[in-house]
Amino acid sequence: MKEGPDIAQLGALIGDPARANMLTALMAGGALTASELAAEAGVTIQTASSHLKKLETADLLIQRKQGRHRYFALADDDVGALLETMMGLAARRGLTRTRTGPKDPALRKARVCYNHLAGELGVRLYDGLLASALLSETDGEPVLTPTGRERMIEFGIDIDALETQRRPLCRSCLDWSARRTHLAGSLGQSLLSRFEDLGWARREPASRVVHFTARGETDLLVTFCGQEPGSHTGSGA
Amino acid sequence: MKEGPDIAQLGALIGDPARANMLTALMAGGALTASELAAEAGVTIQTASSHLKKLETADLLIQRKQGRHRYFALADDDVGALLETMMGLAARRGLTRTRTGPKDPALRKARVCYNHLAGELGVRLYDGLLASALLSETDGEPVLTPTGRERMIEFGIDIDALETQRRPLCRSCLDWSARRTHLAGSLGQSLLSRFEDLGWARREPASRVVHFTARGETDLLVTFCGQEPGSHTGSGA
DNA sequence: TTCATGCTTCGACTAGCATCGAAGCATGAA
DNA sequence: TTCATGCTTCGATGCTAGTCGAAGCATGAA
Known part of the structure; x- marks a missing residue:
C-alpha cells in the first residue's frame, strides 16, 4: 500500500526537518522571504524553494509578492493551531531530545x-x-x-x-x-x-x-x- | 542540518502511510492486535511490528499484553485529538485526493x-x-x-x-x-x-x-x- | 540596454527508510 | 516434551525524496 489517508500527507509535509523549521519560524506570525526561510532551515535557497512550493501547494503557506521579494506566511490560524498542538504533544512526550536548531x-x-x-x-x-x-x-x-x-x-x-x-x-x-x-x-x-x-x-x-x-x-x-x-x-x- | 525541532519527528511518525493507517484504525477507540493493524495498514506483520515499535517508543501508542496477543491502542486522548485536528485540516484543504484504504x-x-x-x-x-x-x-x-x-x-x-x-x-x-x-x-x-x-x-x-x-x-x-x-x-x- | 538580485527549475547524486524473507523468541495447548 | 501461534529481530533490497550545482527567469536599478 503506497497511498494513505490524508493525514499521512499532512504529517509528511510537517515531518521533514527543513520544512518543520520553516513552519516554526513562521509561527511568530510574520512573513519571511524565501532566503530568510532557507537560512532558518539551514538549507540552500534551491532546496528551500522546493519545500516552499510543496507547502504552498498544500495550502499550508501563502505567498505574497512584493517587489523582487516573495514573502511567505502561514495560510491561516488553523495551520498555526495545528503546529502548536503538535509542539505541545511533542513536548509532553520525550520527543525533545534531539538538539533543536543550528548545530554550530x-x-x-x-x-x-x-x-x-x-x-x-x-x-x-x-x-x-x-x-x-x-x-x-x-x-x-x-x-x-x-x-x-x-x-x-x-x-x-x-x-x-x-x-x-x-x-x-x-x-x-x-x-x-x-x-x-x-x-x-x-x-x-x-x-x-x-x-x-x-x-x-x-x-x-x-x-x-x-x-x-x-x-x-x-x-x-x-x-x-x-x-x-x-x-x-x-x-x- | 539533519535534526529538526520536535514537531518534525512527530510529523514524520504520522507521515508514513502505513503508520497513518494504523493510527486512524485505532481512532475508533478500541485496541487492536499487531496482526490486525498490519492488515489494516496493508503491510506484512514484520513491517507492522517495526512501525508499532516506533509509535510506542514515541509514546503515541501503548501496548497491553494479553495471552499471546499484544493489543495496541492510542496512548491517550491527546493523540486522538491531534489526529482529529489533522484530519480536519487535511479535509478542509484539497488533500483528500489520494484513494484511501486498500487498493484491492x-x-x-x-x-x-x-x-x-x-x-x-x-x-x-x-x-x-x-x-x-x-x-x-x-x-x-x-x-x-x-x-x-x-x-x-x-x-x-x-x-x-x-x-x-x-x-x-x-x-x-x-x-x-x-x-x-x-x-x-x-x-x-x-x-x-x-x-x-x-x-x-x-x-x-x-x-x-x-x-x-x-x-x-x-x-x-x-x-x-x-x-x-x-x-x-x-x-x- | 546592461547589471545585480531574488527566486525557480532542471538534473544528478545520495542517504535514509520502508519493505519483506528468514530466523529467533515467547506464550499457550496438547 | 512437542507443536502451533503471535510477534520480534536481523539482513538485504529497492525506492523515494531531500539535497545541492548550474542554468534560467523575473524584477528592479542605473
Whole structure:
C-alpha cells in the first residue's frame, strides 16, 4: 500500500526537518522571504524553494509578492493551531531530545534573526528585560514599561523616532529552541544596531553569526540582565 | 542540518502511510492486535511490528499484553485529538485526493474488520439501519431501537444472549474511508456470522476479504437498506 | 540596454527508510 | 516434551525524496 489517508500527507509535509523549521519560524506570525526561510532551515535557497512550493501547494503557506521579494506566511490560524498542538504533544512526550536548531555553537549562542538578535544571548536579553521590569507582557505581547523607555533612551535608542514608524516597537519572536522567545520589532532591531555601534558585537559577513566580544557580552548582561560586574569573563566593566 | 525541532519527528511518525493507517484504525477507540493493524495498514506483520515499535517508543501508542496477543491502542486522548485536528485540516484543504484504504477492489467492497463487516457493504448496512430507524445514534454511539430489536430477532439473532455479555451490543467503527462508520460490537459480529450461515457471504481463508454472492448482496440490501427487490443483480428475491 | 538580485527549475547524486524473507523468541495447548 | 501461534529481530533490497550545482527567469536599478 503506497497511498494513505490524508493525514499521512499532512504529517509528511510537517515531518521533514527543513520544512518543520520553516513552519516554526513562521509561527511568530510574520512573513519571511524565501532566503530568510532557507537560512532558518539551514538549507540552500534551491532546496528551500522546493519545500516552499510543496507547502504552498498544500495550502499550508501563502505567498505574497512584493517587489523582487516573495514573502511567505502561514495560510491561516488553523495551520498555526495545528503546529502548536503538535509542539505541545511533542513536548509532553520525550520527543525533545534531539538538539533543536543550528548545530554550530556560534549560531546557537548569538545570531541574527531577520534583523534582530536571536540565540542564547537573545533569549537571555529578553528574559532580563522582563525580570528587571523594563518590559512587560500583556496578552503574550511584549510592551515597553515607562522605566524601560527611560533606560532605552539612556542607552542611546531614539524611541520617539521608532514610535513614529508603522512597525510595532516590540514584538516577540519564537526562537529555534521553539519554547523561548526573544525580542523583535523595531526596538529589537535598534538594540542590535546599538550593540554593534558600541563595539559589543560584530556581524560575521555572509553568515547569520553575531560575534560578541567578551567585554561586550559582559556589558550586555550587566546592563539588561542584572548581572554583577566582574564575573567570569575577567575584564571587569 | 539533519535534526529538526520536535514537531518534525512527530510529523514524520504520522507521515508514513502505513503508520497513518494504523493510527486512524485505532481512532475508533478500541485496541487492536499487531496482526490486525498490519492488515489494516496493508503491510506484512514484520513491517507492522517495526512501525508499532516506533509509535510506542514515541509514546503515541501503548501496548497491553494479553495471552499471546499484544493489543495496541492510542496512548491517550491527546493523540486522538491531534489526529482529529489533522484530519480536519487535511479535509478542509484539497488533500483528500489520494484513494484511501486498500487498493484491492474486493477488500474495498467487503472485508472483515476485527470480527464484523466493513467496506462499502458494511457502510451501506450501517446507513440502511439508520435510515430505516432500526438503529439510532445518541451521542455518536449507535443504539438499537425497539423496532430494530424485533427485526434482529426475526432475522435470527439472539439479542437476549448478546445482552447478557459485557461487550456492548452496538458500537460504531471508523472505516478505511475514515469519514464513514460501520457497525461493530457483538451485534455487528453476530450479523456477519448470520450472513455466512444464510449462505449470503463467505470469508476467504487467510485474507480479510468477504465474498458476497449476488443473491446474498441483494438480500442484504433489500432486508436492511430498503432496496426494492429485482434490482440489477437479476436473480430476483 | 546592461547589471545585480531574488527566486525557480532542471538534473544528478545520495542517504535514509520502508519493505519483506528468514530466523529467533515467547506464550499457550496438547 | 512437542507443536502451533503471535510477534520480534536481523539482513538485504529497492525506492523515494531531500539535497545541492548550474542554468534560467523575473524584477528592479542605473
